[in-house]
Amino acid sequence: MTNISDEQARRMTEAHLHMPQGVAENYRYWGEEQTVFVDHVQGCRLTDCDGKEYVDFRLGYGPIILGYRDSRVDAAVIKAITELGTISGFSTPMDVEVVKRVKSLCPNIDKMRFANSGTEAVMGALRTARGFTGRNRVVIVEGGFHGLTDEMMWKSDVEGWDASSGTTPDIIPFGAGIPASTRDLVDFIPLNDSEALTQLFSEKGDQIAAVLLEPIMGNCGSIAATPAWMQELRDTCTQHGSMLIIDEVKTGFRVAKGGAQELYGIHADLTTYAKAMGNGYPVACFGGRAEVMDVIGAGGGVVHGGTYTANLVALSAANATVDILANTDALATVERVGAAIRDVLGRVFTAAGIEHRFAGPAAMFGIHFGDNVPTNYRDWKSTDSDLYTAFAWQLIEHGVMLEPDSREPWFICESHRDVDLGWLEDVATKSMKIAMEAS
Numbered sequence: 001m002t003n004i005s006d007e008q009a010r011r012m013t014e015a016h017l018h019m020p021q022g023v024a025e026n027y028r029y030w031g032e033e034q035t036v037f038v039d040h041v042q043g044c045r046l047t048d049c050d051g052k053e054y055v056d057f058r059l060g061y062g063p064i065i066l067g068y069r070d071s072r073v074d075a076a077v078i079k080a081i082t083e084l085g086t087i088s089g090f091s092t093p094m095d096v097e098v099v100k101r102v103k104s105l106c107p108n109i110d111k112m113r114f115a116n117s118g119t120e121a122v123m124g125a126l127r128t129a130r131g132f133t134g135r136n137r138v139v140i141v142e143g144g145f146h147g148l149t150d151e152m153m154w155k156s157d158v159e160g161w162d163a164s165s166g167t168t169p170d171i172i173p174f175g176a177g178i179p180a181s182t183r184d185l186v187d188f189i190p191l192n193d194s195e196a197l198t199q200l201f202s203e204k205g206d207q208i209a210a211v212l213l214e215p216i217m218g219n220c221g222s223i224a225a226t227p228a229w230m231q232e233l234r235d236t237c238t239q240h241g242s243m244l245i246i247d248e249v250k251t252g253f254r255v256a257k258g259g260a261q262e263l264y265g266i267h268a269d270l271t272t273y274a275k276a277m278g279n280g281y282p283v284a285c286f287g288g289r290a291e292v293m294d295v296i297g298a299g300g301g302v303v304h305g306g307t308y309t310a311n312l313v314a315l316s317a318a319n320a321t322v323d324i325l326a327n328t329d330a331l332a333t334v335e336r337v338g339a340a341i342r343d344v345l346g347r348v349f350t351a352a353g354i355e356h357r358f359a360g361p362a363a364m365f366g367i368h369f370g371d372n373v374p375t376n377y378r379d380w381k382s383t384d385s386d387l388y389t390a391f392a393w394q395l396i397e398h399g400v401m402l403e404p405d406s407r408e409p410w411f412i413c414e415s416h417r418d419v420d421l422g423w424l425e426d427v428a429t430k431s432m433k434i435a436m437e438a439s
C-alpha cells in the first residue's frame with residue numbers, strides 16, 4: 001500500500017508498544033505500512049480505519065460463508081446469550097441439537113465433540129486416533145496446514161527448496177519454540193503421490209495412527225487430490241488399520257453441504273470442522289465413526305474437554321449457520337457467484353496474455369499463473385507466484401482485499417452476489433497492467 005496515512009503510522013507505532021510485532025497474532029503482520037487495521041465489516045465488505053472500503057475475498061481466512069454480520073446468525077446468538085446465558089460448564093439441550101444438524105449434512109459423523117478452533121479440533125481428532133490405534137505417528141501432506149500445536153508446526157520447506165536439485169524439500173519448523181522431539185511424530189508425503197504413500201506405509205505402516213490431510217488444500221492454492229488417489233489413500237489406511245482424518249476446517253460447510261467428502265464420496269474415520277460452521281463465530285468440532293469416537297471417555301479413555309467447549313455463543317451461531325446452509329440455497333449462490341468471479345478473472349488474465357489455471361471449487365478457488373494446474377505443493381513452486389503477489393497488492397490498492405500469497409485461496413460468501421462484476425473486471429485489468437509493468 002502506498003501513501004501511508006499519518007494515522008496508520010501512529011496506530012502501528014502504538015501497537016508495537018503493546019504487542020509483539022504490533023499485532024494480536026503473527027499472520028496479521030503485513031509490514032509496517034501494509035498491516036491492515038479494520039474499523040468494521042459488513043456483508044462482503046471491510047472498511048479500514050482510514051475509511052477505505054474493500055470487497056473482501058479473504059474473509060478472515062475463510063469462516064465467513066454467508067456474509068459478515070449476517071443478521072440471521074447474529075439474532076440467534078443474541079437470543080441465546082440474553083435468554084439462556086453463555087456458559088455454565090454443564091450440558092445444554094443445544095449440544096445434541098447442533099450435533100444432529102451437523103450429522104444431517106455430514107453422514108461420515110456418527111458421534112461428535114465440540115472445540116473452539118480448528119487447532120483444537122485437530123488436536124482432539126489426533127488424540128482420538130492415537131487412543132483408538134495405540135500408535136503415535138501421523139502422516140501429513142506437504143502444503144497442508146493443521147493448526148498451531150507443536151507437532152503440526154513442521155512443514156516441508158518448498159520455498160527454500162531447489163526444485164532442480166533432485167532432492168526432497170527439508171522438513172523445518174514454522175519458527176522458534178517447537179521442540180525437536182515433536183518432529184519424530186510426523187511424516188510427510190506429497191499430495192497425489194502413490195509411490196510415496198506406498199513406500200511410507202511399507203516402512204512404517206504399523207506405527208501410523210493417522211493420515212491427516214485437506215483433500216482440497218485450503219492452505220495451498222486449493223490444489224486438490226485426485227479422486228483415484230483419495231481412494232488409494234482410503235484403502236491404504238483401511239488395510240493398515242490407520243485412521244484417515246480429513247481436515248475440513250476450510251472446506252467443511254463451504255465446498256458442498258457435506259464438505260469435501262461429499263464431493264469425493266469418501267468417508268474419513270475422523271473429520272474436523274470449524275470456520276464456515278459458525279459464519280465467523282468461534283466454533284469447531286471433530287467427529288467420526290462411533291467405534292472410534294467412543295474411545296473418548298473416563299477411566300483410561302481419551303481425554304477431551306475445555307472450559308469454553310460448547311459455549312452457547314458458539315453453539316447458537318453454529319445452529320443458525322448450519323440450519324441456513326441446510327435449508328436455503330446459500331451454497332448454490334456461493335458456487336454460482338464464485339464461478340462468475342472466476343470467469344471475470346480468467347478473462348482479465350487471458351486479455352493480458354497470461355497463462356493461468358484455477359484450482360479447487362468456486363467457493364474456494366486458487367489461482368496459479370502457469371500452464372499446469374499444480375498437483376501438489378512442489379508443483380506450486382513452478383507457478384509464477386511473484387506475479388500473483390504483485391497483482392494481489394495492486395488489487396488491495398484498488399479496493400479488493402485478499403491475501404497477497406497464491407497459496408491462500410479466494411473465499412466466496414453469499415453476500416458476494418452484490419459485487420459489481422464490471423467494476424471487478426476494471427479493477428483486475430488495471431491491477432494486472434501495473435503488476436506486469438513492474439515485473
Ligand SMILES: Cc1ncc(COP(=O)(O)O)c(C=O)c1O
Binds near residue numbers: 118249
Ligand atoms: C485446514 C486447517 N486446519 C486447521 C486450521 C487451524 O484452525 P484455527 O486457526 O481455527 O485454529 C486451519 C486454519 O486456517 C486450517 O486451514
